[in-house]
Amino acid sequence: MPRFLKDFLNRNGTGPGLAMLGLVLFWTVGLIILPQLSMLDFSFRPNLPPPELGGPKDLYTLENYKYLVYGPEGGSQAYNTVDLMVFFRTLVAAVCVTVFNLILCYPIAYYLGQTRGNHIRVLALLLIIPYWINEILRAFALRIIFGETGVLNTIFMGIGLFDAPFDFIRNDYALYAGLGYAYILLMIFPIYNVIESLDHNQIEAARDLGAPWWRIHWRVVIPYAKPGISSGCTMVFMLSAGALAAPQILGGPSSLWFTQLIYQQFNDSSDWPQGAAYAVVLLVTCVLLVLAVMRLFKVNMGDIGK
Amino acid sequence: MSAGVGVDLENLWIRFGDFVAVRDANVNIRGGDFFSFLGPSGCGKTTILRAVSGFLEPSQGNILIGGKNMKGVGPNKRPTALIFQNLALFPLMKVWENIAFSMEIKGASAGERRRRADELLEMIALEGQGDKLPSELSGGQRQRVAIARALCAEPHVLLLDEPLSALDLKLRQHMRTELREIQKRVGITFIYITHDQGEALTMSDSIAVMRAGVIDQIGDGKTIYNDPATPFAASFVGENNVFRGKVKQVSGDRVLVQSNRSGDLLARVSSANIGKMKEGDSAMIFIRPEAFQLARTGTEGDHYVSARVVNEEFEGNAFNIFMEGDGGKEIKVSLPNHGQSFDSHKGETMTLRYDVKNAVAMPAGVLATE
Ligand SMILES: Nc1ncnc2c1ncn2[C@@H]1O[C@H](COP(=O)(O)OP(=O)(O)OP(=O)(O)O)[C@@H](O)[C@H]1O
Numbered sequence A: 001m002p003r004f005l006k007d008f009l010n011r012n013g014t015g016p017g018l019a020m021l022g023l024v025l026f027w028t029v030g031l032i033i034l035p036q037l038s039m040l041d042f043s044f045r046p047n048l049p050p051p052e053l054g055g056p057k058d059l060y061t062l063e064n065y066k067y068l069v070y071g072p073e074g075g076s077q078a079y080n081t082v083d084l085m086v087f088f089r090t091l092v093a094a095v096c097v098t099v100f101n102l103i104l105c106y107p108i109a110y111y112l113g114q115t116r117g118n119h120i121r122v123l124a125l126l127l128i129i130p131y132w133i134n135e136i137l138r139a140f141a142l143r144i145i146f147g148e149t150g151v152l153n154t155i156f157m158g159i160g161l162f163d164a165p166f167d168f169i170r171n172d173y174a175l176y177a178g179l180g181y182a183y184i185l186l187m188i189f190p191i192y193n194v195i196e197s198l199d200h201n202q203i204e205a206a207r208d209l210g211a212p213w214w215r216i217h218w219r220v221v222i223p224y225a226k227p228g229i230s231s232g233c234t235m236v237f238m239l240s241a242g243a244l245a246a247p248q249i250l251g252g253p254s255s256l257w258f259t260q261l262i263y264q265q266f267n268d269s270s271d272w273p274q275g276a277a278y279a280v281v282l283l284v285t286c287v288l289l290v291l292a293v294m295r296l297f298k299v300n301m302g303d304i305g306k
Numbered sequence B: 001m002s003a004g005v006g007v008d009l010e011n012l013w014i015r016f017g018d019f020v021a022v023r024d025a026n027v028n029i030r031g032g033d034f035f036s037f038l039g040p041s042g043c044g045k046t047t048i049l050r051a052v053s054g055f056l057e058p059s060q061g062n063i064l065i066g067g068k069n070m071k072g073v074g075p076n077k078r079p080t081a082l083i084f085q086n087l088a089l090f091p092l093m094k095v096w097e098n099i100a101f102s103m104e105i106k107g108a109s110a111g112e113r114r115r116r117a118d119e120l121l122e123m124i125a126l127e128g129q130g131d132k133l134p135s136e137l138s139g140g141q142r143q144r145v146a147i148a149r150a151l152c153a154e155p156h157v158l159l160l161d162e163p164l165s166a167l168d169l170k171l172r173q174h175m176r177t178e179l180r181e182i183q184k185r186v187g188i189t190f191i192y193i194t195h196d197q198g199e200a201l202t203m204s205d206s207i208a209v210m211r212a213g214v215i216d217q218i219g220d221g222k223t224i225y226n227d228p229a230t231p232f233a234a235s236f237v238g239e240n241n242v243f244r245g246k247v248k249q250v251s252g253d254r255v256l257v258q259s260n261r262s263g264d265l266l267a268r269v270s271s272a273n274i275g276k277m278k279e280g281d282s283a284m285i286f287i288r289p290e291a292f293q294l295a296r297t298g299t300e301g302d303h304y305v306s307a308r309v310v311n312e313e314f315e316g317n318a319f320n321i322f323m324e325g326d327g328g329k330e331i332k333v334s335l336p337n338h339g340q341s342f343d344s345h346k347g348e349t350m351t352l353r354y355d356v357k358n359a360v361a362m363p364a365g366v367l368a369t370e
């Protein structure tokens, strides 16, 4: 038995220790790894009616992946431009949402983390309370704000800024706002957590040595907050690339999110293998992208957990 | 290195809401001096330092550095460098980057910065440690890095906020000498904050004794120790025996006090209080433990008090004798150990002789321990 296991069991007692271990194993293996593996397995199989499952036609194939790149066999186009476009647009948009979120949330997190006083707790509470409301209701609330006869248009037309109502939804502004808003807390709190532990004297020391405010952030605060920034960015990116409710409710009719394609394949066309293949591609691409960015900014995996 | 410039505080008041943290401070610090603010915790020392470095606007009054009024000048624009109570080194930067941070701001090239950092590392006896992280250094080494980082900015005034308080006793004593040497070498003004009177006395050219936002006395170490201006200064700096009583008779700088429990005592009026003591006023007389001589009997013409030896203690450099005078008055006497044999006098009543110039009288007031 490895040493850490022995220590763990000694510390918690054999019975409770084993129970805890079992639960964690069940959680990671039973609820995460096995379903993902079965998705992976699905993605390499043809879409067969139930009687033919396990039959002679049920062989591993790359067809589902080829479909994403080349489209239906004998189709009019050489590549599956529609789906590929949706795929890349989703990734780019998710990156944009993440960057936008970071720019918006870093100052808030810095303020919350470095200011002392009771009003900080009130502010944090005000940030949290809206999230007691269901995600779908929040998305619809944004529709009310951004809609053609919505709050924004009424105001802007009232003060004479627009002549005609502006279609925020068709132009995807509502979608980006919705996605950005949906994960603000996941960006603010990891950064807030690290910045709160930053000794204020370090900021003053830098200032005393002559540093202007931007250099203090660049050289002292941001390097210190890097673990928080990376875990916030990772979560926001992963979740917005994989979001479904916000694109469904706030997306324009012509613009699809890649998750919507996956959803359609599972649900509307009952093509689980195809949906699974798309989901695997999305997951793997996102993970690779995150790893590449982490490498670029020299972030360790261990930092993310902080 | 830049020459030290003077710092003047003129009628300085600092308030936090209704609370007055600094009350009407007037201090003139000469350029190139090692100046200390000495006072108990919470008396407003850090507050003064933060006002000088520019992190805090005074509520009233002026701060002049090198004769220039600093009103409205931000901390990054003042010719001061502050060493924080907890040092505040940048944990993610290497030691040399920490030291050269102020040059980085001015846009110096990496080569230049490295060269200067190495020079300073040599000065603080840490050659070759530039590539370590601060966390990889010992407490005393970190201390010196903080000093080097501040000196690298070429300040005219270095402000130090209890920089030795985190160190153990031996290292603290070593760093005292070292700090003093560094100050002499670079020649700039040091403003040093401490609640440790030993530190203040050994290092400073001049000391300001502070109590609850008020500066009680400014002077060199000998003056503060031998000729305290207030009961607080007398009881805070070093140990002292205090005798309370009423003034019976004043003549010039001599005063006869009828003490509450030890009879009539003749004493010298402290310089700051000459002319301020009148017959009938309550007074305090301070006699240091080492100013007493132990004798069997008092002779005519001597100045003495009588007391019974309660306890004796050997401290290495001195014998401490705890005595009880009339009415339970506690008196501490300390006799320097120069190898003499020491006979116990426990339980005996002895005579404590003193020289009048070592008995300092002043109007009664607040003591440090109260
Ligand atoms: N920002 C502030 N707001 C309100 N009161 C303050 C503030 N800063 C300091 N004080 C008060 O001012 C007084 C002096 O504080 P200061 O930090 O100057 O003490 P100090 O002499 O440096 O003590 P120490 O030796 O413990 O560091 C204290 O009573 C403190 O409570």
Ligand SMILES: [Mg+2]
Residues within 6 Å of the ligand: B045, B046, B047, B085, B161
């Ligand atoms: Mg302090």
